[in-house]
Amino acid sequence: MKPLDQKSKDRLTVVGLLALEALFIFGAVSNFYRYILLGISVDIVLAVLSTVGTVFLTVYLAVLLVSYLDKRKLLKSFEK
Secondary structure, eight states, X not given: OOOOOHHHHHHHHHHHHHHHHHHHHHHHHHHHHIIXXXXXXXXXXXXXXXXXXXHHHHHHXXXXXXXXXXXXXXXXXXXX
């Protein structure tokens, strides 16, 4: 088995981060639901932590996307 190239590693990293973000979103929604409708008080702490994790991952992925697009723009300008 040959090692992965950098492009494949970057793609796998982004897919993993998106999966982690989906888990945080699911956790936030289910914990807010359990707190509001069922009245389980510990779930508000978990919901807030999941929401904070989601915010951090969303910002990180947005910065990653913007830097990727800027890099592509810079490389295309060098081609001309």
